[in-house]
Amino acid sequence: MKKGKQIRAGMLFAALTLLLAGCSYSGQEKEKQVEQDIPLQIGLSFDSFVIERWTRDRDMFVSTAQSLGAQVNVQVANGDVQEQVSQIEYFIKKKMDVIVVIAIDGDALTDVMKKAQEEGIKIISYDRLIDNANTDLYISFDNEMVGTLMGEELAERCPEGGNIFTINGSPTDNNVKDVVKGFTEAIDGTGLQIVYTNYCDNWLAELAYDMVNEGLEQTDDIVGVMCGNDDLASQAIRALAENRLAGKVVVVAQDAELSACQRIVEGTQTMTVYKPVEELAKKAAEFAVKIGRDEDITKETDGRTAFDGTYDVPCYYIEPKAVTAENMDESIIEDGFHRAEDVYLNIH
Numbered sequence: 001m002k003k004g005k006q007i008r009a010g011m012l013f014a015a016l017t018l019l020l021a022g023c024s025y026s027g028q029e030k031e032k033q034v035e036q037d038i039p040l041q042i043g044l045s046f047d048s049f050v051i052e053r054w055t056r057d058r059d060m061f062v063s064t065a066q067s068l069g070a071q072v073n074v075q076v077a078n079g080d081v082q083e084q085v086s087q088i089e090y091f092i093k094k095k096m097d098v099i100v101v102i103a104i105d106g107d108a109l110t111d112v113m114k115k116a117q118e119e120g121i122k123i124i125s126y127d128r129l130i131d132n133a134n135t136d137l138y139i140s141f142d143n144e145m146v147g148t149l150m151g152e153e154l155a156e157r158c159p160e161g162g163n164i165f166t167i168n169g170s171p172t173d174n175n176v177k178d179v180v181k182g183f184t185e186a187i188d189g190t191g192l193q194i195v196y197t198n199y200c201d202n203w204l205a206e207l208a209y210d211m212v213n214e215g216l217e218q219t220d221d222i223v224g225v226m227c228g229n230d231d232l233a234s235q236a237i238r239a240l241a242e243n244r245l246a247g248k249v250v251v252v253a254q255d256a257e258l259s260a261c262q263r264i265v266e267g268t269q270t271m272t273v274y275k276p277v278e279e280l281a282k283k284a285a286e287f288a289v290k291i292g293r294d295e296d297i298t299k300e301t302d303g304r305t306a307f308d309g310t311y312d313v314p315c316y317y318i319e320p321k322a323v324t325a326e327n328m329d330e331s332i333i334e335d336g337f338h339r340a341e342d343v344y345l346n347i348h
């Protein structure tokens with residue numbers, strides 16, 4: 001080959017090489033850009049929306065996650081464990097980056113959680129700890145403190161040595177164990193006697209009505225009733241009212257539902273535990289995005305852990321507050337959790 005042709009061939013080869021390299025680089029950059037444009041995918045699995053607070057949790061979680069550039073797929077199991085398992089399997093199939101679960105039964109979800117982790121999906125136990133699953137985070141309220149606040153209120157308001165009922169939530173909800181522990185320790189040494197206790201499967205409020213009536217058949221000499229949440233308290237108070245005991249018996253619960261706050265200012269319920277659920281949901285969404293993006297959350301959890309039966313899981317707790325008629329305005333109203341005109345609707 002002549003020298004001139006060799007030079008031209010070399011120049012042509014060099015030009016083609018640069019062009020192909022440029023195409024390759026452009027293709028890689030385009031692929032990278034496409035990946036960056038795909039928002040983080042979060043699956044949010046709810047037990048049900050029977051309890052008033054869960055819609056608040058949902059709305060705040062979704063809006064916060066979206067503001068941080070994530071997309072949220074919400075599924076509701078309506079209290080059916082197998083349905084919740086199926087919905088989580090759907091999330092796995094859809095290749096979610098993070099799955100956040102409000103478990104119906106913390107023990108029944110262990111296997112499906114492990115399946116999700118095997119697919120590289122991050123898991124958050126929201127409000128209720130999932131057993132033996134080594135989730136990436138457990139975020140909730142300090143549930144022992146919830147029980148402590150209820151126990152302290154009963155001890156303060158009830159005469160020493162009085163009889164009380166305890167109408168607890170679902171036995172498959174890990175939080176219930178913590179609430180009972182805090183409550184039991186709080187009334188220890190006060191002289192209060194638990195003469196009837198029971199658990200409401202799946203948090204069904206109607207069961208609380210039957211249980212209080214069952215307890216009253218054994219003895220109507222009671223001074224207080226501890227209810228697992230405000231929904232159960234509504235039915236417990238209905239039973240007390242039918243036995244002309246509403247307003248005479250101290251009733252404590254948790255969640256600060258509007259109807260409970262109304263009963264407190266009206267005098268049929270004594271106290272509820274206010275858990276700022278919107279604060280919890282906002283923080284959970286922030287954690288979900290950080291975990292999904294492989295960001296370190298160690299400083300925020302401050303090294304605190306919760307034992308799930310096998311593993312020590314990183315956890316984050318928000319402190320609850322006791323609410324009575326005396327501090328209703330400065331807690332519930334000033335925080336904007338409920339409006340004054342709604343809370344005092346029936347007060348003339």
